[in-house]
Amino acid sequence: MWKQRRTGDNEQFWTTGDSAHYRQDAYNAGMNKHRHRPVSHRSADAAFRRVGIAGSACIIASLWWLSLASYAPAQEANDAAPKQTPRGYLIDVPQPITTRDVDQILSQLTRLSLAVRQTAPNSDDAAARRASVVLRFGSSGMPSNQPTRDVESGTPGDEGTQNTTALEDALKLARAISGRDLHRIRSIAWVDRAVRGSDVLLVLACESILVSSDGSIGDATEGEPAGDETTQLIYQSIAKRRSLLASEIVKGLANSELAVARVRLAEGDTRFAVGEELRQLRREGAIVEETIWSEAGQPLILTADQLRELRAATAIVDSVDEVADRLGLAGLRNEDVDASGEAVGALLRINGPVRRDRVRRWQSNLAATIERGETNTWLVEIDSPGGYLTGSASMAAFIADPGTSIRSVGGYISREARGDAALLALACRPLAMHPDATLGGSGAEAINPEDVRGQRELIALIANATGRSETLLRGILDPSLPVHRYINRRTGRVRYAIPSELAEEALQGEEDVATEWKREQRIELADGLTAQAAIELGLVDESADSLQKAAQTIGLADVPNQLSDRGLVRWVERLGRNDGLAFGLLLLGFMMLSTEASAPGLGLPGFIAMLCFAFFFWTKFLAGTAEWLELLAFGLGLVCLAIEIFVLPGFGVFGIGGLFLTVLGVVLMSQTFVIPRNSYQVNELTQGVWMAIGGMGGLVIGFLIVRAFLPQAATATGLAMESPPTDMDRLERLADFDHLQGKSGVASTRLRPSGKARFGDQVVAVVSDGSAIDPGQSVRVVAVHGNRIVVEAVED
Known part of the structure; x- marks a missing residue:
């Protein structure tokens, strides 16, 4: 197990049963690296003597009682919130190292140091305040047929070109690694193969x-x-900063x-002697036993066993996993080193x-940059719900390699990378994520376990x-x-x-799962991951609130130009993803359609409605959510509504069918599926239905606008009829007898009661008021109702 001891600014790790010590921040060259003395107890002993036996016993009893009382809650808290094991970084150091390699490695180390300062500036965890960087020298994974590079320029050279690292380049990098500017970097040298020449200086600087x-x-x-x-002075100076090797070994x-x-x-x-000192001891006969490590004129070579014997090497490791285990990293x-410059x-x-x-189209655009040879860095911004697992897997494999x-x-998730689009994001390294973005979760395509196994x-x-982690990638796709x-x-x-797969490993004899591994909580991936959760799982490298910061992470000064594509297509695709614009087009289109139906013959509202519906379909088509099925449903719906309004009014079969087809077309244009199969698709279906209902509400709004404002519009005064005034109503009557009201006359015929x-x-x-009136009798008009005149008899 890894244990830790702190002494001032010096932090040391060692393993139980292993005398090899792992040192950090050993900047004090005079420290004794092979001896660990406990903190002095003189002041404590003096205090005990002053307090006395009784006082000491009370203090000890109180501390014992407090430790018992707090042990269980502390243990529960630790179990409830397990400490997150940090991750480290691996950099393969090329051999030989050129000036450009030095600049590139320093740039990477500086970037990692800045990232630590931004993410954990005040963390209580010492591991979180420093980034563990393993510099692998002589990696067996580096291609052996790599052409020889010129030391000065870093370009392929002739066979006779010097194939060693220049001391000046090694010194520049060694000073930076062992200096205070990179104090947030915990540098570990992994000697994977033979390291010769000035590269040894870099090993001593770690x-x-x-x-x-x-x-x-x-x-x-x-x-x-x-x-x-x-x-010799350079080697002694750098080695003294770390004190990994005795000065005599460094001289040799x-x-x-x-x-x-x-x-x-x-x-x-027992110690080392070198050069003149060794000869002096031999002459004096002071040597009882002597072991030659290197003869004069022969280079000193320190093997793995000798480095362990000197306690300069922490451990002997033969794989990346062993390195991570030894350093206590997840x-x-x-981190690839490239010598191609800016x-x-x-x-x-x-x-x-x-x-x-x-x-x-995306893959073709990326391949074009490789063919032209003008680009060495890609930045991929993802904001997608997915929708095509096979294509996403193929595209992600291309991006990853x-x-x-x-x-x-580099990758950046600006809003979401759901479903199979998460695979596109996770193929990028490093990957940044907006703090409010979502990684994974159900997307536009319902992915089943068989689909994931196929990929x-x-x-x-x-x-x-x-x-x-391959398991996490599969879990993102298949929750x-x-x-x-x-x-x-x-x-x-x-x-x-996955427990079942871990059990299969145990059956194959690879390891004892119950003994080696402690199972903890299940990782919930069904609803997607926030930026913080993805960072803790090691899927995302950092949180960034802008694409600019993501570009700077991969060494770009600014956001690069977007890959060649039709600007109109990009603009329309961006508009097609704007739900507000889509709803506005539908609302305006149906309003104009209602206006045309309420006042046929205007023409302009109908033309505007046609443009709105056409633009709505065009944006959805280029955005990838509308095809011919959606166009057919939407177009037939509008034709049926037109037949119901203009040809066969009465809101019958054509009206109901037209409404249904129109709503169906709008809903299908807003999604890439027909029947929802996950929560994301259900949410998209709900939004599409509400958009269609809101758009159809434009029919009512348009009708009300026509009734309220069209008669008063200046441009429509010649098209709308005004209500007739009172005198015009009187002139248009068949007969007008209002002037006879109250007048007297003579009955020409007998009124029984009419006459x-x-x-x-x-x-x-x-018409008489009810009584019979004889001819010649005087009458007076008491009421006039249109052409009905009511009279009464008047006594002479």
């Missing part, structure tokens, strides 16, 4: 050393003049003309649903290329997988696995 079984360091002056005093490494031997003196001391993320980027925006034709000409592929080979390729967090009981290493009466020269039909 805080600690890990070595493989075949690893060794030595012959530090290869390619440099032997015995140069300046070279820096000067192959000196003999190095381990001697046991007559006084009983894993190592590979980053030249290209931006690819993956927005909206994923479709077959769009995948082909683009070839040697592309040195970095497992590509998922494994993406996981290996990016250093992410039904029971992904759990496991912690190695011996090393504290964290892994994510005729004369009023001056005018004879009109009248």
Whole structure:
């Protein structure tokens, strides 16, 4: 198990049963690296003597009682909130190292240091305040057929070109690694193969050393003049900052003309002697026992066993997993070193649903940058619900392994990367995420377990290329997988696995699961991950509130130009994703359609409605959510409504069918599926239905607007009829007898009760008020109702 002891600014790790110590921040060259003394108890003893036996007993009893009372709650709290094991970074150091390599490595280390300062500036966890960076020297994974590079320019050279690292370049990098500017970097040298020449200086500049079984360091002056005093001073100065090796060993490494031997003196001391000192001891006969490590004129080579014997190497490790276990890290993320100079980027925006034709277009645009050879960095911005797992897996595999000409592929999730679109995001490394964005969760395509199993080979390729957990990638796509967090009981290493698969490993004899791994909580992936949760799982590298910051993470000064594509297509695709614009087009279109139906013959409202509906379909078509089925349903719906309004009014079969087809067309244009199969699709269906209902509400709004405002509009005064005034109503009557009201006349005929009466020269039909009136009797008009005149008899 890893244990930790702090002494001032010095932090040291060691393993139980292992005398090898792992040192951090050992900037004090005079410290004794092989001895650990406990804190002095003199002041405590004096205090006990002053207090007395009784007082000491009371203090001890109180502390004992408090420890018992607080043990259980503290243990529960620790179980409830397990400490997150940090992740480290792996950088393969090329051999030889050129000036451009030095600049690139320093840029990477500086970026990692800034990232630590931004993410954990005031963290209580010491591991969180420093980034563990493993510098692998002599990696067996580096291509052996790589052409020789010119040391000065870093370009391929002739066979006779010097194939060693220049001392000046090694010194520049060694000073930076061991200096205070990179104090947030915990540097670990992993000697994976033989390290010779000035590269040895870089190993000595690191805080600690890990070595493989075949690893060794030595012959530090290869390619440099032997015995140069300046070279020896440089090695002594850098080695003194870390105190990993005795000064005599460092002298032997820096000067192959000196003999190095381990001697046991007559006084009983055992130490190293070198050069003139060794010869002096031999002449004096003070040496009881002598072990030659290197003869004069032969370079000193320190093997893995010798480095362990010197306690310079923490442990012997032969794989990346062993390195992570030894350092107490959850894993190592590979940071590629490229010597191509300044980053030249290209931006690819993956927005909206994923479709077959769009995948082909995206991949073609990226491949064009490789063919032109002008770009070495890709920046991919993702805001997509997915929709095509096969295409996303193929595209993600291409992004994860683009070839040697592309040195970095950074990603940024601006809003969401759902469903299979999460695979596109996770193929990028490094990957940044907006604090409010979502990674994973149900998307535009309902992905079943069989689909994920069919793409497992590509998922494994993406996981290996990016250093992410294959199990987590599969769990993002298939939330039904029971992904759990496991912690190695011996090393504290964290892994994510499925219990059934872990059990299969045990049956194959790879390890004892119950003994080696402690199973913890299940990782919930069904609803997607927030930025913080994704960072804790190691799926996302950092949180960034803008694309600009994501670009700076991969070494770009600014957001690069977007890959070549029709600007109109990009603009329309962006408009097609705007739900507010789509709703506005529908509302305006139906309003104009209602206006045309209420006042046929205007023409302009109908033309505007046609343009709105056409633009609505066009945006949805280019956005990838509308095809011919949706167009047919929407168009037939509008035709049926027109037949119901203009040809066969009465709101019959054509009216109901037209409404249904119109709503169906609008809903289908707002989604990429027909029947919802997950929560995301249900939500999209609900939004589409409400959009259609709101758009149909434009019919009512348009009708009300026509009734309220059209008669008063200046441009419509010649088209709308005004209500007739009172005098016009009177003129249009068939007969008007209001002027006879109250006049007197003579009955011309008998009124029983109807008859005729004369009023001056005018004879009109009248009705008596109920009594019979004889001819010649005087009458008076008491009421006039249109052409009905009521009279009564008047006594003479």
